[in-house]
Amino acid sequence: MLRLFLGLFITLVLGFALAITAVDHVFTWLLNAPTEVYHREAVRGPAYSLVEQLRPLTAEQRQRRLDELQPNYGLGLKLVDAGQLQLDERERQLLANRQLVVRKEFTQFISPIDGSSQLLSIDLPPEPELTRTYTVGAYAMLGGLIGIALFLWVWPHWRDLERLRLAAQRFGDNDLSSRIYLSRRSNIRELAEHFNQMAGRIEGLIANQRELTNAVSHELRTPIARLTFELEQLRRLARQEGCGALIDEMHADLGDLEEMVSELLTYASLERGATEIKRETIQANHWIDSVLGSVALEAEAAGVQLSLEACTVQSIRIEPRFMARAVINLLRNAIRYAAGEVRVSLQREGELYRLVVEDDGPGVPLAAREKIFEPFSRLDASRDRRTGGFGLGLALVRRVSQWHGGYAQVGDSREGGACFVLSWPHVDG
Secondary structure, eight states: OHHHHHHHHHHHHHHHHHHHHHHHHHHHHHTHHHHHHHHHHHHHHHHHHHHHHHTTSOHHHHHHHHHHHHHHHOSEEEEEEGGGTTOOHHHHHHHHTTOOEEETTTTEEEEESSSSSEEEEEEOOOOOTHHHHHHHHHHHHHHHHHHHHHHHHHHHHHHHHHHHHHHHHHHHTTOTTOOOOOOTTOTTHHHHHHHHHHHHHHHHHHHHHHHHHHHHHHHHHHHHHHHHHHHHHHHHHOOSHHHHHHHHHHHHHHHHHHHHHHHHHHHHHHHTOGGGOOOEEEEHHHHHHHHHHHTHHHHHHTTOEEEEEEEOOSEEEEOHHHHHHHHHHHHHHHHHHOSSEEEEEEEEETTEEEEEEEEOSSOOOGGGTTGGGSTTOOSSOOOOTTTTOOSOHHHHHHHHHHHTTOEEEEEEOTTSSEEEEEEEEOOOO
16 A cells, blocks of 8 residues: 555655646746736835935935935835846836836836936845745645545555455455455445456356366266176176177276276366365375385386486475375376386475476477366377376376466476476475
C-alpha cells in the first residue's frame, strides 16, 4: 500500500504544483492590463496629492518637502530624472497624458510633476519577511491535507484489491472454493463478481474432470477383477497347448489395464491439491536405492544395465510415494527405449535438487519435448507394450514436479539418447 500511496501522492503533488504554476502564468498574462489599471487607480489619489504639493516648488525645495512627507505616507518617495529610467514609447505616452507609469510588478509608480524631466517615484513598502515562511507553511499544510484526503481514498481501494489478490493466490494454490465478497460501495465489486464467476466455472470443470477420472478408474477395476478370476479358472481347465500362451497374453493385457488404472488414480489424487499431501525428510541414498530396486528386474529382463552414477545428497524433503512413482515412470521409460544402459544421478545445485535419468536410446525429437509431458500423448503410435505405453507416465512426472514447486524437462544425454531432468527446490522442514 505504501508504494501505491506514495506514487499517487507524488504524482498528485507534482501535478498540482505544475497546474498552479501554469495557471498563475496564464492568468498573470491575461490579467496584466486590468491589474495595471487597478493599481494605477489605487495610487492615483496619493500621487495627485503629492504632485500638487511639489509643483509650485523648486527642485531643491521639492526634495526637502518629500523628506518631510516621507514619515507620514509609509511609501518610498523620491525624485528621479526621466533620462535615468530608460522609458519606452508606451511609458512616455502615459507620462505625456499625465498618467502613472506602473513598474516592478505593480510596486513602483512614476508620476509627472510639471512636464519637465523631473519625475516623482512612488514605491510600495516591501512585503513582510514572514510572507515566504507563511507561503511554505501554507503549501506544506496543503500537501498534508491532500495526503490525508488521498489516503482516505486509497485505503478502501487497496484493502479490496488486497483481498482480491489473496483470494486469487488461494485459488492458485488449489483452494478452488476461494471466493471474495465485497460491499456494494466497493469500486471493484464488479471485478470481484467476475472473479467469483470464473472461479466457480473452473471449480466445476475440475470437479467434473476428477469425477470422470475417478469413475472411469473405479469402473475399470471391476471387469479387470472378474477377468483375472475367470482367466485363472480357464488356466486350470485348459488342456490344449495353445491355450496357455493365449491366456498369458490376456494376463499381460490385464496387467497393462491395471497399470493404467493405477496411473489414472495417482494422477487424479495429485489433482486434488497440495494440501492433502505431506512432505517428509528421508535419507536420499536409501530412497533412491529402493526406487532403483523396484525396476531392477525389468531392466534385467530388457537387457539394460541400470546404475546409480552419483548421489551427493544426504537427505531430501519430498512426498516419497508420489516422487518414487514419478522416478519409476522415468526409469521405465528409459528402460523401454535404452539400447543397453540407463544411468541415474541425484545432486543438489544451489537451492535446487536435480534427479537425472539418462539412456543411450534414440532420444526425443526437439519438436516433441514438450508434448510428451501431456496426458495421453505418446511418440510411438503403436500400442505395443514394448514401445507404446499409455501416455500417462510422463504426465504424472510433470505433475509431481509441479506439486513440489519444480519442473520436468528432457534433453540429450551424453550418449545421444534422452536425458530426463526432474528438479525441485529445497524446502526446510
